[in-house]
Amino acid sequence: MTKFEEKQPSVSVDKLMWMYEQMVKIRYYEDQMVEAYTEGKSPVFNIGEGPVPGEMHLATGQEPAAAGMMVHLTKDDTVTAPHRPHHHAIAKGVDLKKMTAEIFGKESGLGKGKGGHMHLFDPEVKFSCGGIVAAGIPHAVGAAMANKMKGKDWVAVAFIGEGAANAGAFHESLNLAALWNLPLIIVVEDNSYGISVPKTASTSVESNDLRASAYGVAGAYVKDNDPVAMYKASEEAVNRARNGQGPTIIEIETFRFLGHFQGDPELYRDKEEVPGLRARDPIMKLRQQLLDAEHVNEPELEEIETRAKKEVDDAYQFARDSDYPKPEAALDDVFTS
Amino acid sequence: METAKKRMLTGNKAMAEAIAQEMENDKNVFVLGEDIGKYGGIFGSTQGLMEKFGPERVLDTPISETAFIGAAIGAAAEGMRPVAELMFVDFFGVCMDQIYNHMAKIPYMSGGNVRLPMVLMTAVGGGYSDAAQHSQTLYATFAHMPGMKVVAPSTPYDLKGMMTSAIRDDNPVVFMFHKSLQGLGWMDQLDYAVGHVPEESYTVPLDKANVMREGKDVTIVGIQMMTHYAMEAAERLAQDGIEAEVIDLRSLAPIDKDTILNSVKKTHRLVVVDEDYRSYGMTAEIAAIVSEEALYELESPIKRLAIPDVPIPYSHVLEDFVLPGPDKIVETVKQMMDEA
Known part of the structure; x- marks a missing residue:
């Protein structure tokens, strides 16, 4: 038995490998997005210019939340995500080409160019996201209701930032989900900031899993952005939900390596903070853990990395090669006939 | 001269009958809202449904309009056909984000890939001294914003036929019923709140005056x-x-x-x-x-x-x-x- 397996007997190394691939893919995807977003925005930054206009919220550093939860889900489980949704979408298996095309505003995009980066919908894998803080939680409650009514053991997971835990929708939804014993999981990604306001200045409790007791649901806390700890907390929550034992709140301490959005001057945080966070990079940490497990070697990890990057490169190429929608297509899709 | 006596119903019974018939036709139809269970809806819109279909499909909710209207959206995205009641339209202020930023926009933003076959029914209108927070119709507030069909039937016949159409429609429909036209015993007794309503199921279009x-x-x-x-x-x-x-x-x-x-x-x-x-x-x-x-x-x-x-x-x-x-x-x- 290897060192890693001795320490983590319940964790599947194969599943960790899957997580590693997702995390690498997410990181590379966001790195490419930084580049694509910057195009056409220099020397003068104009948010409306370039191949990727509008606001852009990237998830670099927040990969463990998505990968650690999604490793336990199937395409029948529902995920709702907030305005910073790429890591969730990628780990949930959203069509990467169509997603990227959507972000580039192309006709081949998930929403034919009508949604953009904050509004990605892929019903094939039951994924949606939206730009209104906390608003995706009730949608996950509804999906959980539907699962229960259909007699399925599918679960619904709402990802939110820690800022959203102070919105009414969070509290209304938890009460309702607890009352009806729904298969709902809320993952609170605490990246320390609601845009610029630190959690200490916005939230009355130290961590939002403590709020679980107010609703009579389970709570779990994952510290240090740890992929393996997220895997374990998520597995427990998903099992609980599938077995009809009700909702869970998981809060994960995560790291926002970039600004709230691209172009954020980040005057509200110390210049030393991000380098300090990057030194605790969860991808490097997991990579080392896998090597320590002696199940995988360096070439195998490199193969995973190459595969993930190629998938991302292909998606960007597809997006760039795709056509813009016809202008008058703006009039379509208000109603379905 | 007509010999058979026409079946007469109040507005609320016509609506409730439409919902009941659709619930019988389609197991995906369910109702949720405040006091829509045993009470039968404050304005009678769900009268008799709890007795017929039970609490699994007729769900009394807490006073959490954001959560339960949002949940209706989430359930509709999964292929259910929820009928959610916002007790008074005036209460839209506590849940308009779900109604307008989500229910009305998700089908469009998804390029038509997500359908939300749901009905948001709500009581409108004044004339009985309920003052500024319980008497509005807000017709234009809702009709102004794209992405929702907004209907407001005036007769028991149309209340039934348009409710049936609304539930069968694959788009979100805001279904406004006028309190005074429900034919409730505790309001003014108006002749036009009672009318001929066939027993069998029928539809009335949602886009015709x-x-x-x-x-x-x-x-x-x-x-x-x-x-x-x-x-x-x-x-x-x-x-x-x-x-x-x-x-x-x-x-x-x-x-x-x-x-x-x-x-x-x-x-x-x-x-x-x-x-x-x-x-x-x-x-x-x-x-x-x-x-x-x-x-x-x-x-x-x-x-x-x-x-x-x-x-x-x-x-x-x-x-x-x-x-x-x-x-x-x-x-x-x-x-x-x-x-x-």
Whole structure:
């Protein structure tokens, strides 16, 4: 038995490998997005210019939340995500080409160019996201209701930032989900900031899993952005939900390596903070853990990395090669006939 | 002469019957909202459903409109067909994000890939001294914003037929029912809150106005209570030899332009009556449509009757002053005819 397996007997190394691939893919995807977003925005930054206009919220550093939860889900489980949704979408298996095309505003995009980066919908894998803080939680409650009514053991997971835990929708939804014993999981990604306001200045409790007791649901806390700890907390929550034992709140301490959005001057945080966070990079940490497990070697990890990057490169190429929608297509899709 | 006695129902029973029949037809249909279970809906819209279908499909919710309307959206995205009740339309303020940023926009933002087959039913209207937070119709507030079908039926027949259509529609439908037209025992007893309703299931389209009375001298467009007041006014005008055509708008969005324009082309005069605020409202919309598309058909300026841009007041005398009614309609039409 290897060192890693001795320490983590319940964790599947194969599943960790899957997580590693997702995390690498997410990181590379966001790195490419930084580049694509910057195009056409220099020397003068104009948010409306370039191949990727509008606001852009990237998830670099927040990969463990998505990968650690999604490793336990199937395409029948529902995920709702907030305005910073790429890591969730990628780990949930959203069509990467169509997603990227959507972000580039192309006709081949998930929403034919009508949604953009904050509004990605892929019903094939039951994924949606939206730009209104906390608003995706009730949608996950509804999906959980539907699962229960259909007699399925599918679960619904709402990802939110820690800022959203102070919105009414969070509290209304938890009460309702607890009352009806729904298969709902809320993952609170605490990246320390609601845009610029630190959690200490916005939230009355130290961590939002403590709020679980107010609703009579389970709570779990994952510290240090740890992929393996997220895997374990998520597995427990998903099992609980599938077995009809009700909702869970998981809060994960995560790291926002970039600004709230691209172009954020980040005057509200110390210049030393991000380098300090990057030194605790969860991808490097997991990579080392896998090597320590002696199940995988360096070439195998490199193969995973190459595969993930190629998938991302292909998606960007597809997006760039795709056509813009016809202008008058703006009039379509208000109603379905 | 008709021999079989027609089955008469109140508005609320007509609505509840439509929901019950659709629940029987389709196991994906369910109802949720505040006091819609044992109570049967504060305005009777879900009367008898709990007894028939049980708490699994008729869900009393906590006072959490954001959560349960949002949950209806989430369930609809999964292929369910929820009917959610917002008890009073006035309560939209606590949940408009779910209604407008999500229910109305997700189908569009998804490029049509996500369908939300849901009904948001809600009680509208005043006239019974419930004051500014419980008496609005807010027709235009909802109809202004794209992505929702917005209907407001005026008769028991239409309440049933349009509810059936709304539940079967794959788009989100805001279904406004007027409290005074529900035929409830604890409100004014109005003849038009009771009407013939066939027992078998039937549909009424969600995009067609209804010509309630034909006439050649003036077109009066109304909706819900205002339609009935227009009918009363028309009967009185007929005694003076003025034949009014009365159109019940029924659907605010999409709006049936053709029925209005065809009528104006016949009568050459138009009065629009609304139980909503005057500015930027339904009366303004219809006046604009007719001005853009049939201006030269008009023999006199369009007249609008609506609430004069004040919140709905409490005291009878004050509320009566701001609500349009048959007297005001008669007076307006006569003035119009005199001016010609």
